[in-house]
Amino acid sequence: MLLCLTANHRNASLDILERLSVGAPSATRALVDGEIFVSGAVVLATCNRFEAYLDIDEPLTGGEAVALESVVEAMAAASGVSTDLLRSSVAVHQGADAAAHLFAVTSGLESMVVGEDEISGQVRRALDTARAEGMSSSELERLFQKATHTSRGVRNRTQLRGAHRSLVRLALELASSRVADWSASRVVVVGTGRYASRTVDALRARGAGDIHVFSPSGRAAAFAVKHGLVAVSDFRAAVADADVVITCTADAVVHADMFAPAHRVLVIDLGLPRNVDPAVGRVEGVELLDLETIRLHAPLAEFSAHADARAIVGDAATEFAADREAGPAITALRQDVLKVVDDEIARARSRGAGDDVEAALRHLAGVLLHKPSVRIRELAVEGRIDDARAALELLHGLAIDDESAAGGAEADDWTASA
Secondary structure (H helix, E strand, O other): OEEEEEEEOOOOOHHHHHHHHHHHHHHHHHHHHHOOOEEEEEEEEEOOEEEEEEEEOOOOOOHHHHHHHHHHHHHHHHHOOOHHHHHHHOEEEEOHHHHHHHHHHHOOOOOOOOOEOOHHHHHHHHHHHHHHOOOOOHHHHHHHHHHHHHHHHHHHHOOOOOOOEOHHHHHHHHHOOOOOOHHHOEEEEEOOOHHHHHHHHHHHHOOOOEEEEEOOOOOHHHHHHHHOOEEOOOHHHHHHOOOEEEEOOOOOOEOHHHOOOOOOEEEEEOOOOOOEOHHHHHOOOEEEEOHHHHHHOOOOOOHHHHHHHHHHHHHHHHHHHHHHHHHHHHHHHHHHHHHHHHHHHHHHHHOOOOHHHHHHHHHHHHHHHHHHHHHHHHHHHOOOHHHHHHHHHHHHOOOOOHHHHHHHHHHHHHHHHO
């Protein structure tokens, strides 16, 4: 069973998101290692959401309830949040609903800026991290690969395509009411990662040219050379001459004593956990624009594009659930046909046949299996998987039960290559 716990800009405060992003990933690692019913986990942590996708085995009746309670308690303890507060700050999606939610997230439909073009890459990297740490599972692989495919469909088939939406751009749009002329403004960017690169690109699109970069980890010089910026090593001195400071790093927290009172400067904090101590906003002359403020100004989605994208996501979620239902039937049919093929190959080998005969027979089996496999999936999407099972029992003598659902991923992999 798939289980998703999500805390995001709609249902949780920035403080809760910050605590979860720091503490909860280690809790999911411990769940995979220590709980017999958690076979895989992928954590998605961005600047406006924390989500844990878990592959749960259900050894007991009501196992999902036991699993959910264990997950909430573990994440609450690791994040320093009370269990009751965490329960009220997360939404829970199970099974097909978890798939539909991830597909919507990956397509940018659940973001502050609907259709943002950053989230799909963050989802892919979350799966890469889970793989590297040995925390993924075959069901989570199938889920996340389908999510990536769905997001491409949304971009290619709706008006959200090519809109270049992002949280960075929204922040700069809000900041433009405070910045009279970006081309005449000195900007200091704190950070040298992927998000900092996007920030530099967005600044240049606004006309900013006097951009300096500071890195607490010492990577500013290399980043500056790559992007044509000015590297600074003294943050306090750089801030004293800056009109705008933008933070987007995991390596630092900027405190109020870095800013000279009465020097007018706009500080934009895009980090989660926070890069800027809220006390900075109380320094005379400093205006702080953080994620809490940004999300209050997130624009409404364009109705038609949003509706079209939701339809694509809904279809993808239906297909995902249907593939799981269809998998056991397709696997059983495949095994039955390939057993016959293997027997024929053995007989042909005994009569001196070569590799070309085996290749021809296996190719023929793939061709013959393709249409029935497609039709079984179509019946599953239509809610008629029982018709497919009855046909296989009538024609092939195959009895397929619901408990063999784990074969779905295997069947999906095979039919893709057939």
